[in-house]
Amino acid sequence: MDIYVGTSGWAYDWNEGASLAWYVEASGLSAVELNMSFYRFPSESAVAAWEEAGSRLRWSVKVNRSVTHRHLFNDNAFEVWKRFRDRLEPMDDLVDFYLFQAPPRMHDAERLLSFARKTDLLERFALEIRNPALLGDDAVCCRLSEEVTLVSVDSPDFQRRIFPREIVYLRMHGRTDWYRHDYSEEELREIRDAICRVDPGRAYIFFNNDHAMLRNARAMSGLITPRVSAA
Numbered sequence: 001m002d003i004y005v006g007t008s009g010w011a012y013d014w015n016e017g018a019s020l021a022w023y024v025e026a027s028g029l030s031a032v033e034l035n036m037s038f039y040r041f042p043s044e045s046a047v048a049a050w051e052e053a054g055s056r057l058r059w060s061v062k063v064n065r066s067v068t069h070r071h072l073f074n075d076n077a078f079e080v081w082k083r084f085r086d087r088l089e090p091m092d093d094l095v096d097f098y099l100f101q102a103p104p105r106m107h108d109a110e111r112l113l114s115f116a117r118k119t120d121l122l123e124r125f126a127l128e129i130r131n132p133a134l135l136g137d138d139a140v141c142c143r144l145s146e147e148v149t150l151v152s153v154d155s156p157d158f159q160r161r162i163f164p165r166e167i168v169y170l171r172m173h174g175r176t177d178w179y180r181h182d183y184s185e186e187e188l189r190e191i192r193d194a195i196c197r198v199d200p201g202r203a204y205i206f207f208n209n210d211h212a213m214l215r216n217a218r219a220m221s222g223l224i225t226p227r228v229s230a231a
Helices: 020-026 043-052 065-070 073-095 111-121 137-143 185-198 211-228
Strands: 002-008 031-034 058-062 097-102 123-127 152-154 167-172 202-207
Touching: 002 211, 020 043, 020 202, 031 137, 031 202, 043 065, 043 073, 043 167, 058 073, 065 073, 073 097, 073 111, 097 111, 111 123, 111 202, 123 137, 167 185, 202 211
Parallel strands: 002 031, 002 202, 031 058, 058 097, 097 123, 152 167, 167 202
Antiparallel strands: none
16 A cells, blocks of 8 residues: 655645755655645646656646536536646656535536536546535445545544545545644554555645644654554
8 A cells, every 4th residue: 555645735834944955855745736726827837846846746736616616517617627726746756635525515426427527537536515405415425436536534534534546645634623623643553544444545734723834744654654564
């Protein structure tokens, strides 16, 4: 099993160098989620800089909110997606996933599937559902996960929601409070063991809990490495 651990972004107060270069050299992590791309299209120069500085990482790129939240995966959204994909093309070989976050009001699983098929991303299409009814519907989730990488979540609403597929993509939002929870070692061991029971070919764990994210991600890396090496 190959396991990659990272944080959801790197521009936080724990980044002592305030840069991607510091994250690559000093974090001890193997992956990163790019989140700023959700709020605005990155410049060509930014993409070139990330490609150079982040070549040792595996990336997940969060797709711009115009696609997911403004146009809600419709035909206009697909046109925006094509422009977004073109902008990220120079670093595409580093990108294992494009992360599409479906907002809570998005409840049309068929539209999500249709959009995913048009992108031709297959397993690189990482879909995070925020609609509670969809996320809690095992039949719908099973169907979606047959065609995309359905994002597993650990959040106050859905604790330890891990989809048992060949690829596990887990976002750690916070166990008791969104973006603020500091995971205990016991909680991290629970998550590690749950992933190991699924036994995927690859697993990606991204911490999205702000101030504790680097410390928690490093702790998870330490818990995972001995277990995987012994397997």
